[in-house]
Amino acid sequence: MSNSNKTRRGAPAKTRAAGTRTGAAARARPATSQERFHAVAATRIQQVQEVLGEMLQWQYPADAVLSRWLRAHPKLGARDRVELADGVFDVLRHLRRYRQFAESGTGPASRRLAILGLSTIFEPAKLQLALNADEQAWLEHVRGLDERGLAPAVRWSLPDWLAERLGQLEGSEALIQALNQPAPLDLRVNSLKAERDAMLQALAEGPAARFAPQATPYSPWGIRLQGRPPVNRWPMFERGEIEVQDEGSQILTALVAPKRGEMIIDYCAGAGGKTLLLGAMMRSTGRLYAFDVSNARLARAKPRFARSGLSNIVPVVIDADNDQRVKRLRGKAHRVLVDAPCSGLGTLRRNPDLKWRQHPGSLDELRALQARILRQASECVMPGGRLVYATCSVLPEENQRQVEAFLAANPDFELLDAGEIIKDRCKNLTVEGPYLSMRPDLHGTDGFFAAAMQRAPAGRGA
Numbered sequence: 001m002s003n004s005n006k007t008r009r010g011a012p013a014k015t016r017a018a019g020t021r022t023g024a025a026a027r028a029r030p031a032t033s034q035e036r037f038h039a040v041a042a043t044r045i046q047q048v049q050e051v052l053g054e055m056l057q058w059q060y061p062a063d064a065v066l067s068r069w070l071r072a073h074p075k076l077g078a079r080d081r082v083e084l085a086d087g088v089f090d091v092l093r094h095l096r097r098y099r100q101f102a103e104s105g106t107g108p109a110s111r112r113l114a115i116l117g118l119s120t121i122f123e124p125a126k127l128q129l130a131l132n133a134d135e136q137a138w139l140e141h142v143r144g145l146d147e148r149g150l151a152p153a154v155r156w157s158l159p160d161w162l163a164e165r166l167g168q169l170e171g172s173e174a175l176i177q178a179l180n181q182p183a184p185l186d187l188r189v190n191s192l193k194a195e196r197d198a199m200l201q202a203l204a205e206g207p208a209a210r211f212a213p214q215a216t217p218y219s220p221w222g223i224r225l226q227g228r229p230p231v232n233r234w235p236m237f238e239r240g241e242i243e244v245q246d247e248g249s250q251i252l253t254a255l256v257a258p259k260r261g262e263m264i265i266d267y268c269a270g271a272g273g274k275t276l277l278l279g280a281m282m283r284s285t286g287r288l289y290a291f292d293v294s295n296a297r298l299a300r301a302k303p304r305f306a307r308s309g310l311s312n313i314v315p316v317v318i319d320a321d322n323d324q325r326v327k328r329l330r331g332k333a334h335r336v337l338v339d340a341p342c343s344g345l346g347t348l349r350r351n352p353d354l355k356w357r358q359h360p361g362s363l364d365e366l367r368a369l370q371a372r373i374l375r376q377a378s379e380c381v382m383p384g385g386r387l388v389y390a391t392c393s394v395l396p397e398e399n400q401r402q403v404e405a406f407l408a409a410n411p412d413f414e415l416l417d418a419g420e421i422i423k424d425r426c427k428n429l430t431v432e433g434p435y436l437s438m439r440p441d442l443h444g445t446d447g448f449f450a451a452a453m454q455r456a457p458a459g460r461g462a
């Protein structure tokens with residue numbers, strides 16, 4: 001139940017009056033907990049319905065819609081925000097299935113979607129207080145349905161094209177189920193400023209203890225938290241000692257394995273998540289170029305760079321084609337990371353809207369862009385240097401197929417064994433085959449792919 005009086009005060013009059021007492025009687029004695037919960041649940045249903053109304057237009061990413069909505073409602077308490085976010089994201093995760101369930105019943109289907117989303121958060125008896133008799137009967141009916149009778153794409157809540165592609169992957173059922181779960185939050189300890197064990201202890205002994213901090217199983221820098229901790233308000237975050245980064249992302253960055261004093265290019269640096277780890281692995285020595293075509297994304301990276309204490313990062317906004325600074329670095333970089341723009345389907349736990357916002361056409365465009373960026377970035381790698389291609393997708397056409405096509409067209413590059421490169425750093429991780437492939441069902445991380453390639457040393461070009 002919400003603990004925000006402000007929200008309750010802000011609840012629509014209809015909601016407040018829907019309890020058992022009104023007017024002078026209500027002022028005479030404090031509301032019972034039942035009445036309070038009724039008001040909170042009724043308000044929350046309306047809020048989820050309202051936010052979904054914007055999200056389901058698919059014009060903007062769901063997290064952007066939610067942030068904007070929350071900024072416009074500054075009086076909501078922390079717990080209200082969490083309930084609202086959990087409710088709308090649950091609907092996005094299970095949208096196709098919920099839409100099928102919402103076909104029955106009376107009144108607006110969007111209200112029934114909101115009820116289904118919140119039914120995973122509120123206790124049934126409490127949620128029921130805010131439902132009319134028809135809705136109660138409908139929810140009871142839905143709860144009794146045998147989901148095994150649903151078509152796989154409906155049961156998995158995926159669009160047909162994606163159900164077909166994911167369904168072809170090994171262990172697809174487990175993968176899809178894992179992608180449909182909410183994710184924990186992974187932190188990376190900035191080894192330039194702190195040590196993981198000490199940070200774990202500090203978290204476990206402070207207010208963060210309620211988020212059950214644990215060391216991540218594979219990454220030596222990772223800490224996993226449960227729930228939705230407000231990490232960006234914590235002092236250790238403000239001091240640059242921790243950053244938010246999924247363990248899978250940490251591990252793929254480790255594949256670059258930069259050394260002190262080298263010249264490294266993070267070719268698609270975006271908001272700098274991987275740049276920060278690369279810089280820390282270089283102990284702030286050498287030169288680390290953070291390239292991106294998006295000024296806005298690099299601008300978001302800059303405060304993170306400042307907090308981190310790294311002094312070796314050079315952020316550069318590049319042109320998508322024929323960039324002069326890129327040309328000047330041809331054949332000069334020891335290592336280049338291409339964290340390519342991708343469908344993001346490996347991050348469905350956090351971004352469930354992506355399965356509804358992507359489509360086969362957008363995937364074709366992304367594949368062409370990935371191939372182009374990989375070719376351009378590869379030109380910066382020095383003879384004997386390393387190129388790492390990575391995505392947060394689980395689809396082979398964005399991953400293995402891209403690498404195979406690149407290697408076929410560029411015989412001066414050869415594939416390295418990812419497992420060999422990271423076995424010392426990620427001791428518990430077994431990587432089978434030359435590629436790194438992280439999955440939520442197998443590793444508890446988001447879905448990531450990475451391939452490490454080496455350019456032939458000088459004089460041995462193909």
Ligand SMILES: C[S@@+](CC[C@H](N)C(=O)[O-])C[C@H]1O[C@@H](n2cnc3c(N)ncnc32)[C@H](O)[C@@H]1O
Binds near residue numbers: 270272275292294
């Ligand atoms: C997957 S995101 C990068 C995420 C980032 N590496 C991180 O860890 O936070 C891909 C990035 O590629 C950038 N991008 C798109 N086209 C590009 C191009 N032609 N050259 C370089 N970067 C590009 C996008 O702006 C986006 O920031």
